[in-house]
Amino acid sequence: MTGGSIGIGFDFDHTLGVDHGLELRALYEYADELGRPIDPHDAAIRGAVQTLLADFRAGLMTLDTMVAVFAERLGAAGADPQRWRELCYALVDELVRPIDGAPELVAQLRARGVPVAVLTNGWTPLQQKKIARALGDAAHGLPVLVSDVLAAVKPERAAFDALVDALGVPREHIWYVGDNPRGDVGGALAAGLRAVWFDWEGLSYPQDVPPPTLRSASLRELEALVENTYAP
Ligand SMILES: [Mg+2]
Structure with a gap:
């Protein structure tokens, strides 16, 4: 990741937290x-x-x-x-439980002044409660964009456009992190964002979706990456 003015968007389900059905x-x-x-x-x-x-x-x-x-x-x-x-x-x-390292990563990014937001498919009150449960204090004041209010479901471009607006950073400087190749990676790339495929579940990547900018198997790895590429 390049330093400077970047923003990071996260998927929620199976990226920052799980809800076990x-x-x-x-x-x-x-x-x-x-x-x-x-x-x-x-x-x-x-x-x-x-x-x-x-x-x-x-x-x-x-x-x-x-x-x-x-x-x-x-x-x-x-x-x-x-x-x-x-x-x-x-x-x-x-x-609802956090994915390993999720609260720490979000808190660290926000402490560094990196604009962070969640873009998730679902219905607003439930997604907000799940995010609060999974991230604890790190969720406080975190912008959460949900498909029902946006009237746009990932991979639709309008969903990612809303994320760009929320982060206030040029789209080419935005990284979107998600576990779903089509909805998250494909959608983000098509909207002109960079995409991190979070492949912690060991799934194979479909051939008909453009490859992610970066793939990561753990949020701790992403945390280290941000730490190493950011001037303190
Ligand atoms: Mg997901």
Whole structure:
């Protein structure tokens, strides 16, 4: 990384923190409340629920529609999206954990005066709670941009344009760090940013996505990189 006026954007899920399937678990709890419990060992139903959640995350349906479709498929009368939101919030403390080194890296960058922001797909109140849980004090005052408010889902360019505005740094000086080759790396590169592929899970990189500017297997490695390239 070059020193000087750079800014860093982070993906959240599987980059700074993990939620261990929080929304899926909240849907199962919601099914219980509807009096239509789902067998946790039924792989077919689990797959169908995961597909529904994936469509919601990709912006193909609203949260209210997703919960309504879920209840309808269970044969339950009436859906209460607000109740599902509350079940999600109640699981944050138990399920959300930082990726090793994440709070330290974000705190270190901010202490050095590097503009930092999170750009994440999802719905705002849950993402904010997850980020606060994972990063603790390092999340205080951290700009968080979420796809529902942006009305743009990564890899859409508009999402990265919003990040550029939030960081206040020329886009060619911005590094975006994320685990998803297509959504994070591909989206950032197409928008004129630099991209760090965070490949901590040991996955292979798809052939049809442009290669990242840099790849890193640990946030501590990134921390060292920033430390070595920044004048104190
Ligand atoms: Mg991710």
